[in-house]
Amino acid sequence: MTLILLAIGIAVLLLLRVPVAFAFLGPSLVYMMIEGMSAGLALRQVTNAAASFPLLAVPLFVFLGALANHAGIADRLFRFALALMAEVRGSLGYVAIGVSVGFSWMSGSAVADSAALGKVQIPAMLRNGYSRRFATGVSASSALIAPVMPPSIPAVIYAGLAAVSTGALFAASVVPALLMALGMTVVVWVLVRTQPNLRRGTFDKAELLSSVKGVLLPMVAPIIILGGILGGFFTPTEAAAVGVVYIIFVGIVHRSLSLKAFFTALKETVLTTAAIMIIVTTASLLGYILAKERLPQMLTELMFSITDDPTVFLILTAILMLILGTVIDATAILVLTVPILLPIANEYGVDPIAMGVMLIVSLMIGLLTPPVGTVLFVTAAVSKTRIGEVFKGTLPFIIPMLIVVALLIAFPDAVMSVPAVLGL
Template structure:
């Protein structure tokens, strides 16, 4: 069975909407058997991929985001941002971006952000005269901040695959995430400045201070996560565990999490983690096959023959990720391409941290593009809007992400200076 037939079989299964893990696993197992490899070898590849200590942080961060959602922390962040920007024209647009930034410090997932904040942000914007296209497009686009801003689940997966420092990758991701947030705010300003119906409200001092009290305790969560990791007090897995305990304590103090909400958060964590680990295991077996067939070496020769410029290489990689991200889950792509692209990147003297940020940023744009476009489908579901309408609304807001991606490629020092300052 050749690699061409293997790729064709996977492509057909993906077109037929077979789940990514099984679309990878079935043809890969068939390839191994036809190649004369033992089933025990295949089983070892699958189980070894799942038995990774760095990946233990994934379910903990997923649980953290689910807890923050069901404990009402997203609502508290939204209330605070709205009270602080009450007098600003188009304030709900800025509140949507600010809420996504705040919630991203706890969730690390675009899906969690879109689901938790979208059901609050979108109805509020629609009630106050914003168009449905604007409201859904901005909500979907701002959710992309979560998987870039630490604690980022894709960053944890990349760090485990590349044997890179999770703390350094977290630190390097902060600036691009903040730049994307600023870019979204700039687009909001351009779109609302000539709409007099989106008038500013009245600043209520009492409401503002009440909302501040509501976010004081949740605001310490990112301090625990990033401060603990960057300060060398915790590993990412330990930081995630401590943050989960802290959010549970907050929920008890604020009495904002019911038993039903806790059980729902646990169920969501199990389902999400199970899906991620299935993809990781299946993609690891496929990656083993590609390594046996010396695909990394062949691709290295191809890239080197095309260009000697690291910038051109990164642009080609970004384009490839944008295309793959439209049809395949980001986790599967990372597990597949990191072992292939990392050695090639080292040939071009590209820092693994820079490569990681660019890969993650490129793949996150796939969350806004059909036919996969998870952020589009979640936003469409919570707002009862057609996916095509959400996609049209998200197009203008995707531009800042593209600009930031190009900035990280052409000026990698913009993302590396923070890890260097912190000595990571």
């Protein structure tokens, strides 16, 4: 009954559009007061959740993405991809996906990517005869590659919660992210067949060579960051710090990062990190209460009463993530559910890294689905398009993401092949 009342309190606050962190915090404090627990205990739980070394990488990766955005790297990648595929039918759709893959190696945030890339991609597509629905749909959907492809901010958070290697989780995420990109490319190929009025460019060798010069230095960044982590030269936190220094160097060399832009990126980092950490800490307090009420043990018993098949468990977990992702921020869901689901996964013999990749991909789909759908709102704001129109544009691209989730469920051991090859 206590858990039911707690859930009702949180649900009511969420329906009233109270921010997720405060929707968790209010009922949790009321519970602790009723149970005779001190405010000091709540403060200790919140402080302990924030005092995590793996989470130190979060603000650095956020800063890395913000700097890359303000240094004009997204624009340089777009120019290069467009020059390379100028004569391809529907080239701007493929370019949007390719640029998202390239930029994702420096930004682990779908929201940042949808804002940075949407400003460039969507107007260009509209000018060249692409429908508004297609332009916003492919731009919003391709942004979801960023939180899956390393360096992924959700992966850093999951690794800290699950006490697994961030490097191994990064390595395991590469193939699913590429499969997402491949699936979206197929969707673009199908959709551009129905748009006969698309304009094609003219291949210009001089433009291609000029654009190559603009991306040579920026594309060394993922080699430094991912190569350093996967090669064992850096911890993720150290790699993020080195990446920040390198992007500043690139911005200075290209004269594209002004002092004003630097401080703007710093301000964005502070705001984003604060939002992430307040969700992490309040969700951790709620998680402590759920653990005290023995919810993990009850769910384990319930799950084993339903099935002893790990595949069925993963299917049920994925469905739960898809549902929760439509109404709650992905960070909050990870902090809240990982401590509960991970012990159950261990009972089923599911590898925690394979579990993490599946959870992250499933949750990211929620960024494209109402009523929360953060990426939907950002894309709509950037393109001055109605939310409903953007959502309709993303629907075809959700299909390949669901297929990737299905593959992760069907072949969880395959996820571990890349970390195994790298010895992680």
